[in-house]
Amino acid sequence: MHKEIIINSDPKETRVAILEDKQLVELLAERPEERRIIGDIYKGKINAVLPGMQAAFVDIGLAKTAFLHASDLAASLREDIDFDDDDAPQNGNSGGGGRGRGGRGGPRRRPRREATPKIEEHLTKGQEVTIQITKEPISTKGPRVTQQVSLPGRYVVFMPGLDHVGVSRKIPGRDERLRLKKILREIKPKGAGLIVRTAGEGKTKKDFKEDVNYLVKMWKKIERRSVSAPSPALVHREMSLATGLIRDLLTEDVNEVVVDGNEVFHEIQEYLKNVSPELIKRVRHYDGKLPIFDAFRIESDIEKLFERKVWLKRGGYIIIDQAEALVAIDINTGRFVGKKNQEETILKTNIEAAREISRQLRLRDLGGIIVIDFIDMESEGNKKAVLEELRKHLKRDRSRTKTFAVSDLGLVEMTRQRERPSLLSYLSDDCNVCGGVGKVMSLQSVALKVERLLTRIGVNTQEDLVELRVSPEMAHHLFAENSERLASLEKMFKFQLDVRDDPRLRRSHIKVIFPRTNEDVTDRFRP
Numbered sequence: 001m002h003k004e005i006i007i008n009s010d011p012k013e014t015r016v017a018i019l020e021d022k023q024l025v026e027l028l029a030e031r032p033e034e035r036r037i038i039g040d041i042y043k044g045k046i047n048a049v050l051p052g053m054q055a056a057f058v059d060i061g062l063a064k065t066a067f068l069h070a071s072d073l074a075a076s077l078r079e080d081i082d083f084d085d086d087d088a089p090q091n092g093n094s095g096g097g098g099r100g101r102g103g104r105g106g107p108r109r110r111p112r113r114e115a116t117p118k119i120e121e122h123l124t125k126g127q128e129v130t131i132q133i134t135k136e137p138i139s140t141k142g143p144r145v146t147q148q149v150s151l152p153g154r155y156v157v158f159m160p161g162l163d164h165v166g167v168s169r170k171i172p173g174r175d176e177r178l179r180l181k182k183i184l185r186e187i188k189p190k191g192a193g194l195i196v197r198t199a200g201e202g203k204t205k206k207d208f209k210e211d212v213n214y215l216v217k218m219w220k221k222i223e224r225r226s227v228s229a230p231s232p233a234l235v236h237r238e239m240s241l242a243t244g245l246i247r248d249l250l251t252e253d254v255n256e257v258v259v260d261g262n263e264v265f266h267e268i269q270e271y272l273k274n275v276s277p278e279l280i281k282r283v284r285h286y287d288g289k290l291p292i293f294d295a296f297r298i299e300s301d302i303e304k305l306f307e308r309k310v311w312l313k314r315g316g317y318i319i320i321d322q323a324e325a326l327v328a329i330d331i332n333t334g335r336f337v338g339k340k341n342q343e344e345t346i347l348k349t350n351i352e353a354a355r356e357i358s359r360q361l362r363l364r365d366l367g368g369i370i371v372i373d374f375i376d377m378e379s380e381g382n383k384k385a386v387l388e389e390l391r392k393h394l395k396r397d398r399s400r401t402k403t404f405a406v407s408d409l410g411l412v413e414m415t416r417q418r419e420r421p422s423l424l425s426y427l428s429d430d431c432n433v434c435g436g437v438g439k440v441m442s443l444q445s446v447a448l449k450v451e452r453l454l455t456r457i458g459v460n461t462q463e464d465l466v467e468l469r470v471s472p473e474m475a476h477h478l479f480a481e482n483s484e485r486l487a488s489l490e491k492m493f494k495f496q497l498d499v500r501d502d503p504r505l506r507r508s509h510i511k512v513i514f515p516r517t518n519e520d521v522t523d524r525f526r527p
Contacts, residue, residue, distance in 0.1 A: 009261025367418020
């Protein structure tokens, strides 16, 4: 498989696309004002202790108080710790570490409820605590936090307060796993746990020692800041989206990383120079004329994320509906009628849908409870084949998934670990027309879409006059928030931009006119 990581860095937004055989399978995005906080470490103050919920609320200086459950107390207070030989804890800022999303990893609770400490015996209102974010705020809920800190490195995860070693389940081979555990026991700092990450397969003792030393120094800095800082305070910030992904995803199976921004390119090079200099040659700077996501044909796939209907190559389609409680996915044969019997037509459609669903779950970052309504089949063997196809392709997913057998109603129920709002939630706002039942592209997302559209025009034409027509609210947003950026584009491409509001247009609709010929060129410059 040919695997690429494409990074589009912009002052307003950083976007990272993961391609497998030239097909977009994951998209992560981050804006400065909406920075992800998974993996950040705070010194907070207990606001309330609720024995009935066995939980506490912690003020960490954010808009919403953080939620700390008794099962997430520091390891030194608990007797129910077991060690899970899994990959990095998912508290990094990447789609990896953070979206590594190879599984939660680290300590895991045995089903011994009586061993979990009573929270009211260990925490009191006003008490100061050091905690780490494990789950982003979602909807009305604040972030979920833990006292069990974990710091992901290039090859290992360092977990202060534990006295265990583990190896990622994704590393095969009994001999290799035993070799890695032996190395960890030899280098493990006292009073700390270590887990080998997937990237650690085949690495030497020297590689691990350097990684552990780096993480130990980081932890000592965090401890010093936590002691001196007044609460609430941020004492450690996770890596940026782009660098965190490089840490978690740039392994031997990645063919190339392409970055368009100078600052992010140099940031990644500096990081790799310190931890994996041999991988620097895989990272190249993009200096093409077209926007990088246009050059790799990614932008058009992003546009389709707002569509409920996803067409399959054979003519069938799937419908994806996101609700508060679950995600519902329906499959239809559509235009595909097959050449033989109906059962075979349905099987082929369901098999194709299983592959596409696994991709869409990753691409849209859908999580929680997911219910899939495959087309009814008579053969138990066919039902099993579809389920196996789904599970096979879900193995590529860095988020933890669990699928259940086909139910009596012909439904497949599954869960996918969710740590943050879906990509659609990030890119959109609740629709003020339908009362929040549907979604519309957010003003900032449309503004960035406008900038990319104007860049395409500037790169591909010599026009000196460009008229942009948008909705009144969009025009107001562009003048208030993006005027400097638009002026910069005018200067860069030597055209004069005339922005006009058109009450007939909806928020996400954009029209571009070339005044000299009065030609509507909107469709010509779509991604």
